[in-house]
Structure formats: structure tokens, C-alpha cells
Amino acid sequence: MKRIENYDLSARNTFGMKVKCALYIEYDTVDELKSLDYKALPQPLLHIGGGSNLLFTGDFPGTVLHSNVKFLKYVDMGLDEVLVTAGAGVVFDDFVAEVSGQGLWGAENLSLIPGEVGAAAVQNIGAYGVEVKDIIAGVVCLDTKDWSKTIFKTPECAYGYRDSRFKHEKGRYVITSVLFRLNRRYSPRLDYGGVRAALEGHDLSALKPSEVRDAIIGIRRAKLPDPAELGSAGSFFKNPVIPREHFERIAEGNPVAPHYDLPDGTVKVPAAWLIDQLGFRGQREGGAQVYEKQPLVIVNATGSATPAEIIALEQRIIAKVKEKYDIVLHPEVEHI
Ligand SMILES: Cc1cc2nc3c(=O)[nH]c(=O)nc-3n(C[C@H](O)[C@H](O)[C@H](O)COP(=O)(O)OP(=O)(O)OC[C@H]3O[C@@H](n4cnc5c(N)ncnc54)[C@H](O)[C@@H]3O)c2cc1C
Structure with missing residues (x-):
């Protein structure tokens, strides 16, 4: 079992955020995990995998757990x-x-x-x-x-x-x-x-x-960007699901608006399309950038983007999509 205090999480999140946690524990067996005195560990606790769906918004004050159980x-x-x-x-x-x-x-x-x-x-x-x-x-x-x-x-x-x-x-x-x-x-x-x-x-x-x-x-x-070369957490936003009347209003001005009709009568609209329509492709906020090849992805373009820059870009996108389409985008990436 690995146990490291004040641990640098940069290599443990594919966005490459340079953040630390108070304690990092990597266990090799389930018995090792069971042997931990959870209450005595710095709180809160967070179990991670490859950190590919996470945005650390700052240093994590508690314990990060990771499984090395590989069979x-x-x-x-x-x-x-x-x-x-x-x-x-x-x-x-x-x-x-x-x-x-x-x-x-x-x-x-x-x-x-x-x-x-x-x-x-x-x-x-x-x-x-x-x-x-x-x-x-x-x-x-x-x-x-x-x-x-x-x-x-x-x-x-x-x-x-x-x-x-x-x-x-x-x-x-x-x-x-x-x-x-x-x-x-x-x-x-x-x-x-x-x-x-x-x-x-x-x-x-x-x-x-x-x-x-x-x-x-x-x-x-x-x-899609290869996390080993360009930091990201994949699709940043979920595809919104809206009532059919709402979609029809959007389609009036955009007859080719892509969409999927869902069995319950609602409509799923690709968030990538909404973001692209608003000209966000390639736009930056410091080191954070909307990926040129797929606007649903935000990348750490410089390798040194900060959580604040990523969040600023996220908020700009959410505000514009709300203003133009009256749709609230929700992140798929979990903010920690
Ligand atoms: C370039 C790129 C492309 C991607 N493409 C896709 C795609 O096509 N489809 C898709 O669905 N996703 C995609 N993703 C998102 C991501 O790969 C998935 O969400 C993946 O399952 C996250 O796995 P992880 O091990 O990195 O988990 P993490 O991001 O570390 O954690 C994800 C969640 O799982 C919890 N968790 C982790 N391990 C455990 C455990 N053992 N027990 C309990 N809880 C646990 C964490 O607390 C967290 O809530 C992409 C990401 C990137 C960077």
C-alpha cells in the first residue's frame, strides 16, 4: 500500500490540474482497503480511478483513495x-x-x-x-x-x-x-x-x-484529444433534453438542427452543436480552450491552465447557450 502526504495529483487527473491532496492512499488488495481506519483519515474522502472525468477546482483537503486491484x-x-x-x-x-x-x-x-x-x-x-x-x-x-x-x-x-x-x-x-x-x-x-x-x-x-x-x-x-498529449476530461457537458415545443422554436431558425427524438416525446440536442453555433470552437480563457476538433471538449491547451480558467470558459459557454437558446447546460465532468 502506498501512503503519501501532501501528494501532487497532476498525474492523477487527465485535465492535468496542478493540485494536491492532504493524503493519497493506493491499496493493492481489498483487505488493505478494509484495514484502513476511515474515521482517522483526513476528511473528506474521495475514491478516484484514472481521474478522467474529474475537474479538481483546487487543492483537496482530505484523503484520495485509489485502487491498484488489477486482475x-x-x-x-x-x-x-x-x-x-x-x-x-x-x-x-x-x-x-x-x-x-x-x-x-x-x-x-x-x-x-x-x-x-x-x-x-x-x-x-x-x-x-x-x-x-x-x-x-x-x-x-x-x-x-x-x-x-x-x-x-x-x-x-x-x-x-x-x-x-x-x-x-x-x-x-x-x-x-x-x-x-x-x-x-x-x-x-x-x-x-x-x-x-x-x-x-x-x-x-x-x-x-x-x-x-x-x-x-x-x-x-x-x-478526441489523447490525454497523454493534451489534458481534458472528454465531453465537458451533458447533451440537454428539452420539451418538443422548445426544440421546434430552435428549429425555426435552424432547419438542420441535429436532434434525437426520445420515446417520452422530449428531444435530446447535441451540446456540441449548440456550442459550435455560438462560435466557441477554438476560443480560449487563459490556458483553457474549446477543442478545435470537437467543441464539446475543453482542453488544457498550454498544460498549465488553472481550474479558474477552465471554470471561466465553462461559465461563458453556459451563459451564452442560456442567452441564445434558453437551455441550461450541465457539466458531465465532476467538479471536486
Ligand atoms: C479524452 C476522453 C474521452 C472520453 N470519452 C468518453 C466516452 O466516449 N464515453 C464516456 O462515457 N466517457 C468518456 N470519457 C470520460 C471518462 O473516461 C469516464 O467517465 C471514465 O469512466 C472515468 O473513469 P476514471 O477511472 O478516470 O474515473 P474518475 O474520473 O477518477 O472517477 C469518476 C467517478 O467514479 C468514482 N470512482 C472511481 N473509482 C471508484 C471505485 N472503485 N468505487 C467507487 N467510486 C469510484 C469517482 O469518485 C468519481 O465519482 C472520456 C474522457 C476523456 C479524457
């Missing part, structure tokens, strides 16, 4: 279905690479999403028509109330769009491992975001999960 185990090799369990500290994309390489379907559309397995189950990460809840069979946690082991089946996780019970009961459960259900049966999902087009020239009837993975990696690399 991958094939627990049931049925005829079609295969159950795999992964430690919360496994890099999510390492898991995707492994199972896709084994010819198992289900995870490939989630290729190259930064972060770790534990947080993926908190966030219900999604991309290219798939959400991680689609392949989760169960989530193993420690309940910090009494350190009991609790296993939630997928319906008990209350999954929604980038949402779960773990977000609403933040701090109560530490996820220690996740059970995934994958499939040997040919089941690619190609009808989303240019995946099919990226596979042109491939024999679609004989595709392998690793080919879909490679196509998705290609698409993502072309439009």
Missing part, C-alpha cells in the same frame, strides 16, 4: 456467454483489448475510453451505441457503512444515461470488481457514428471484435 479472471466459459471479472483498478481499455482479442463480443464499441473498470461501472460509460451496463452482470462493492461485501446485479445499479446508484450514493460504496457478460456469438453493433463506414473494405459477415475495436480507435483518435 482479470474468466469465471464461466459457457458455450456462447462468457463471464469475466475484472478488478476495479484495471485500466478499462486493457480489459477491452483483452476480451476483444479473445474474440468475445460486447465491449469493442467502448474501446479507448480512458479510466478504470471501477469508475466505468459508476459512470455507465457509453460510446457508439453501447453503454457499459449492456455488458455488466454485477458490481462487487464494499459498503463503507460496515465494510460488508455487497454484490449488485445490473437492475439494482439503477443505470441511466451516464448515471447509476453509485453516483447518487456517492462515497457509500467502493467498487472492488465488476463482472462482465460477453458473447462468442457474432454480434457487432455498427449502426452508429460512422462505424460501418470506417469498416469499408472489410468482409462484414466475418468480422472479428478486434477489427471493430481498431475501427473505433481510428475514429476516436481523429476527433
Whole structure:
């Protein structure tokens, strides 16, 4: 177990914010985690993964916990279905690479999403028509109330769009491992975001999960910043959902406004489009910048952007979108 006081978190958040925490603890086993005297640690407590959905708004006065529990185990090799369990500290994309390489379907559309397995189950990460809840069979946690082991089946996780019970009961459960259900049966999902087009020239009837993975990696690399080169936390805002009448007012002046009709009659509007319409692409606030290739992403363009600069840019965007479209954007990135 690693235990470091006054710890520099720069390398632990993909935005690259230069902030510190009073204490950083990285545990290698679940027993080490259980052995901690939570009440005696500097408060508050924050469990992080890869720090790829976080914006630290300043130094953190308490304890930051991080799992180094890394294992991958094939627990049931049925005829079609295969159950795999992964430690919360496994890099999510390492898991995707492994199972896709084994010819198992289900995870490939989630290729190259930064972060770790534990947080993926908190966030219900999604991309290219798939959400991680689609392949989760169960989530193993420690309940910090009494350190009991609790296993939630997928319906008990209350999954929604980038949402779960773990977000609403933040701090109560530490996820220690996740059970995934994958499939040997040919089941690619190609009808989303240019995946099919990226596979042109491939024999679609004989595709392998690793080919879909490679196509998705290609698409993502072309439009999203690599956190190793340019700091960001991915999509900064959630896509707003508005009443149909509201959308129709927007569409009067913009007949090509992109949107998705939802089953309940409301309309989801891409936040990237709203931001782009207002000319924010490339705009800066000190070292913070709206990413040129994808205006939903705010990047740490200089490597030395401060939390205050990122928040100033965020607030400018929120104010303008509200003024022009009467829509309040909400950040997807968690502010700490
Ligand atoms: C370039 C880029 C692209 C991205 N693309 C996508 C995308 O396509 N789709 C998508 O959904 N997201 C995307 N993201 C966002 C991000 O990758 C996901 O939200 C990811 O799941 C965060 O994982 P993490 O390990 O970094 O978690 P962190 O950001 O460290 O934490 C996220 C949350 O999980 C909690 N948490 C972490 N570990 C545990 C644990 N073991 N137990 C309990 N709680 C825990 C934290 O307290 C926090 O609330 C992108 C981010 C970047 C930087």
C-alpha cells in the first residue's frame, strides 16, 4: 500500500490540474482497503480511478483513495456467454483489448475510453451505441457503512444515461470488481457514428471484435484529444433534453438542427452543436480552450491552465447557450 502526504495529483487527473491532496492512499488488495481506519483519515474522502472525468477546482483537503486491484479472471466459459471479472483498478481499455482479442463480443464499441473498470461501472460509460451496463452482470462493492461485501446485479445499479446508484450514493460504496457478460456469438453493433463506414473494405459477415475495436480507435483518435498529449476530461457537458415545443422554436431558425427524438416525446440536442453555433470552437480563457476538433471538449491547451480558467470558459459557454437558446447546460465532468 502506498501512503503519501501532501501528494501532487497532476498525474492523477487527465485535465492535468496542478493540485494536491492532504493524503493519497493506493491499496493493492481489498483487505488493505478494509484495514484502513476511515474515521482517522483526513476528511473528506474521495475514491478516484484514472481521474478522467474529474475537474479538481483546487487543492483537496482530505484523503484520495485509489485502487491498484488489477486482475482479470474468466469465471464461466459457457458455450456462447462468457463471464469475466475484472478488478476495479484495471485500466478499462486493457480489459477491452483483452476480451476483444479473445474474440468475445460486447465491449469493442467502448474501446479507448480512458479510466478504470471501477469508475466505468459508476459512470455507465457509453460510446457508439453501447453503454457499459449492456455488458455488466454485477458490481462487487464494499459498503463503507460496515465494510460488508455487497454484490449488485445490473437492475439494482439503477443505470441511466451516464448515471447509476453509485453516483447518487456517492462515497457509500467502493467498487472492488465488476463482472462482465460477453458473447462468442457474432454480434457487432455498427449502426452508429460512422462505424460501418470506417469498416469499408472489410468482409462484414466475418468480422472479428478486434477489427471493430481498431475501427473505433481510428475514429476516436481523429476527433478526441489523447490525454497523454493534451489534458481534458472528454465531453465537458451533458447533451440537454428539452420539451418538443422548445426544440421546434430552435428549429425555426435552424432547419438542420441535429436532434434525437426520445420515446417520452422530449428531444435530446447535441451540446456540441449548440456550442459550435455560438462560435466557441477554438476560443480560449487563459490556458483553457474549446477543442478545435470537437467543441464539446475543453482542453488544457498550454498544460498549465488553472481550474479558474477552465471554470471561466465553462461559465461563458453556459451563459451564452442560456442567452441564445434558453437551455441550461450541465457539466458531465465532476467538479471536486
Ligand atoms: C479524452 C476522453 C474521452 C472520453 N470519452 C468518453 C466516452 O466516449 N464515453 C464516456 O462515457 N466517457 C468518456 N470519457 C470520460 C471518462 O473516461 C469516464 O467517465 C471514465 O469512466 C472515468 O473513469 P476514471 O477511472 O478516470 O474515473 P474518475 O474520473 O477518477 O472517477 C469518476 C467517478 O467514479 C468514482 N470512482 C472511481 N473509482 C471508484 C471505485 N472503485 N468505487 C467507487 N467510486 C469510484 C469517482 O469518485 C468519481 O465519482 C472520456 C474522457 C476523456 C479524457
